[in-house]
Amino acid sequence: xxxxxxxxxxxLSPLNNSLKPFKNPSSLLPPISxxxxxxxxxSSPKFIHFQSNPRNLSTPFTNxxxxxxxxxxxxxxxxxxxxxxxxxxxxSNESNPKSKTLKLALVFGLWYFxxxxxxxxxxxxLNIFPFPWLLASFxxxxxxxxxxxxxxxxLQTPPKITKPFILALLGPALFHTIGHISACVxxxxxxxxxxxVIKSSEPVFSVIFSTFLGESxxxxxxxxxxxxxxxxxxxxxxxxxxxLQGLWGALISNVGFVLRxxxxxxxxxxxxxxxxxxxxxxxxxxxxxxxxxxxxxxEGPQWVQGYHKAIESIxxxxxxxxxxxxxxxxxxxxNQSSYQAxxxxxxxxxSVGNTMKRVVVIVATVLVFRNPVRPLNALGSAIAIFGxxxxxxxxAAQKAKKKLEGEKSS
Numbered sequence: 001x002x003x004x005x006x007x008x009x010x011x012l013s014p015l016n017n018s019l020k021p022f023k024n025p026s027s028l029l030p031p032i033s034x035x036x037x038x039x040x041x042x043s044s045p046k047f048i049h050f051q052s053n054p055r056n057l058s059t060p061f062t063n064x065x066x067x068x069x070x071x072x073x074x075x076x077x078x079x080x081x082x083x084x085x086x087x088x089x090x091x092s093n094e095s096n097p098k099s100k101t102l103k104l105a106l107v108f109g110l111w112y113f114x115x116x117x118x119x120x121x122x123x124x125x126l127n128i129f130p131f132p133w134l135l136a137s138f139x140x141x142x143x144x145x146x147x148x149x150x151x152x153x154x155l156q157t158p159p160k161i162t163k164p165f166i167l168a169l170l171g172p173a174l175f176h177t178i179g180h181i182s183a184c185v186x187x188x189x190x191x192x193x194x195x196x197v198i199k200s201s202e203p204v205f206s207v208i209f210s211t212f213l214g215e216s217x218x219x220x221x222x223x224x225x226x227x228x229x230x231x232x233x234x235x236x237x238x239x240x241x242x243x244l245q246g247l248w249g250a251l252i253s254n255v256g257f258v259l260r261x262x263x264x265x266x267x268x269x270x271x272x273x274x275x276x277x278x279x280x281x282x283x284x285x286x287x288x289x290x291x292x293x294x295x296x297x298x299e300g301p302q303w304v305q306g307y308h309k310a311i312e313s314i315x316x317x318x319x320x321x322x323x324x325x326x327x328x329x330x331x332x333x334x335n336q337s338s339y340q341a342x343x344x345x346x347x348x349x350x351s352v353g354n355t356m357k358r359v360v361v362i363v364a365t366v367l368v369f370r371n372p373v374r375p376l377n378a379l380g381s382a383i384a385i386f387g388x389x390x391x392x393x394x395x396a397a398q399k400a401k402k403k404l405e406g407e408k409s410s
Contacts, residue, residue: 114333115330116364117330123192129306132184137288137291137295139327140287143331146329156277159278175259180256183195184249186250189246192361193361193371193381194242198232200358200384200385220397227384231379231382231384234376234380238374355389358385362381
């Protein structure tokens with residue numbers, strides 16, 4: 001920084017010569033008539049230092065004398081190069097909470113909308129082309145292409161791929177494949193609303209499997225799963241479109257996704273630097289290679305004949321292509337939005353949002369497909385979903401208690 005030193009004018013003769021027209025220049029100006037700039041090594045980088053003359057000199061305007069202290073400093077604030085506009089208070093900082101709320105609303109809105117679109121067009125495609133193995137494979141294929149495109153065009157930072165990372169993904173991807181194909185089989189056999197009611201029983205399987213693996217749960221969690229079991233049972237008994245394959249498909253889907261979550265916690269502990277979206281992208285790619293060969297074996301010989309029947313029933317083949325493509329794209333998009341929502345909010349808020357998502361999807365699909373709903377069926381669905389909500393609250397309370405106990409012990 002710069003410091004201003006006041007030096008005697010006698011050191012500069014040109015200035016004295018320039019004052020010759022005045023009879024008594026000293027009566028107008030003090031001996032300190034010139035300034036010299038020098039670097040101040042000891043000064044703070046955020047201030048400019050003005051140094052007064054240390055000598056006891058009179059001024060032309062007053063008879064008082066300057067202070068006799070060796071020096072005095074008058075500090076003027078000066079913005080350093082490190083000061084940025086972002087560090088200063090602004091109206092944009094005040095609006096951060098509002099912008100965050102708006103962002104969360106947008107994420108939730110997209111998540112719900114994309115899930116509704118997927119369920120509607122997935123069911124439409126399965127109604128005229130009932131081959132869930134092929135359709136599930138295509139949805140994973142679309143997700144794989146989507147993620148590879150994001151990584152190729154640098155729209156998403158690709159994860160570092162190593163052999164241990166791929167090996168750690170084999171188990172979660174296998175269970176993800178089981179969960180996805182089982183859900184698609186259920187969608188092809190029963191109403192979408194019924195599948196989602198049964199899938200709301202996923203916490204029951206999570207508690208049971210985790211208990212077998214040695215984890216303990218408080219009484220509140222065990223009590224919260226009772227309305228889930230009762231509600232799903234009531235909905236199944238009173239379901240108009242009941243089909244045993246549809247019921248088993250939804251239940252097996254719950255088992256697959258629960259085991260995927262449990263296995264992921266153990267096998268992916270060393271890869272916490274990989275974000276959720278990249279993790280899901282690689283799970284989709286591996287799941288496609290798991291599923292498609294099996295789909296060719298299970299349904300392959302029937303695809304050509306089923307395709308011709310579907311074209312005859314719908315008339316325009318482009319309609320079928322669009323429905324299948326939309327189901328594939330929005331299957332990946334709603335999963336992507338769910339991972340983005342999980343990054344932005346707490347697990348409890350995510351669980352509540354996921355519960356409300358099932359309500360929205362059930363209502364939307366009932367209105368679109370005009371599925372008949374009996375009063376007891378609606379009651380059972382409501383009880384099951386309410387039980388899921390109670391479970392999310394109890395589970396969050398238990399995690400908070402464990403965290404508090406861990407902080408106290410440490």
